[in-house]
Amino acid sequence: MAASVRELRAKIRSTQATKKITRAMELIAASRIIKAQQHAAAAAPYAHELTRVVTALATHAHVDHPLTTEKEQSTRAAVLVVTSDRGLAGSYSSALLKEAERLTEKLSAEGKTVDFYLSGRKAEAYFAFRDRSYVTSWTGYSDKPAYENARVIGETLVGAFTAEDDDERAVDELYIVFTQFKSMLTQEPDVIRLLPMEVVEAAEGPDLPPLYEFEPSVAEVLDALLPKYVNSRIYYCLLQAAASELAARQKAMKSATDNAQDLIEKYTRIANQARQAGITQEISEIVGGANALADASAGQE
Numbered sequence: 001m002a003a004s005v006r007e008l009r010a011k012i013r014s015t016q017a018t019k020k021i022t023r024a025m026e027l028i029a030a031s032r033i034i035k036a037q038q039h040a041a042a043a044a045p046y047a048h049e050l051t052r053v054v055t056a057l058a059t060h061a062h063v064d065h066p067l068t069t070e071k072e073q074s075t076r077a078a079v080l081v082v083t084s085d086r087g088l089a090g091s092y093s094s095a096l097l098k099e100a101e102r103l104t105e106k107l108s109a110e111g112k113t114v115d116f117y118l119s120g121r122k123a124e125a126y127f128a129f130r131d132r133s134y135v136t137s138w139t140g141y142s143d144k145p146a147y148e149n150a151r152v153i154g155e156t157l158v159g160a161f162t163a164e165d166d167d168e169r170a171v172d173e174l175y176i177v178f179t180q181f182k183s184m185l186t187q188e189p190d191v192i193r194l195l196p197m198e199v200v201e202a203a204e205g206p207d208l209p210p211l212y213e214f215e216p217s218v219a220e221v222l223d224a225l226l227p228k229y230v231n232s233r234i235y236y237c238l239l240q241a242a243a244s245e246l247a248a249r250q251k252a253m254k255s256a257t258d259n260a261q262d263l264i265e266k267y268t269r270i271a272n273q274a275r276q277a278g279i280t281q282e283i284s285e286i287v288g289g290a291n292a293l294a295d296a297s298a299g300q301e
Contacts (some may be wrong), residue, residue, distance in 0.1 A: 150235035
């Protein structure tokens with residue numbers, strides 16, 4: 001019985017140590033979520049206005065640009081999968097990878113070859129474990145992305161989209177799979193088609209040409225703006241994914257902390273019961289021994 005009590009106490013100490021770690025990780029994630037939300041909120045107006053300007057320009061100028069022109073026959077698509085670098089975030093990465101698999105099945109059913117571009121070590125591990133190939137990957141910034149990270153990714157993807165058809169890296173479409181931050185309790189995997197650019201906002205307003213001219217030309221303005229548009233959209237997706245990752249980690253660590261507390265209470269109750277049972281048994285043995293001695297003494301008399 002003593003050994004059992006010692007084992008239970010060892011489990012209690014181990015669980016208490018785990019609880020301290022999960023509690024600390026929960027507090028760290030909670031402190032970083034506010035900054036991640038602020039960064040995402042600060043980047044949203046710029047991304048929205050740049051999207052509006054590029055959309056209006058592409059709609060009214062009627063200029064054929066490689067980033068806005070649909071190809072007659074799309075045979076190859078690039079998919080950027082944005083996951084986390086670290087684990088302990090519940091189902092954050094697994095839910096996103098499932099969404100990426102659904103998109104892959106959809107594109108494959110349409111007869112398109114899929115090239116994968118990965119962001120985050122979790123995506124790397126997922127593809128390595130299944131021995132699946134990908135073009136390139138970027139890691140080390142998932143919970144705190146910078147615009148430079150988005151620019152590097154954007155240049156690579158735009159280069160693949162604008163490459164000649166005989167280039168092995170050339171693609172006809174570009175998709176991003178990321179996690180949309182809805183609230184502290186809700187983060188949903190989402191898919192957007194980044195290229196070729198879809199004109200959706202121009203249909204909401206009157207079909208009137210803008211009352212200004214472009215210098216040097218509309219095509220050159222588009223050449224300057226569209227790469228910035230791509231980079232800003234990618235950066236916004238990275239910021240959304242970072243906020244979602246931190247929220248998922250805080251939720252997972254809070255659940256782990258609560259479960260650890262439940263285990264501590266359970267082990268403490270079992271240890272107390274075992275200790276009480278041991279004490280009761282010892283008292284019974286002492287009382288039984290005393291009664292035996294008393295009976296022996298009475299018999300001798």
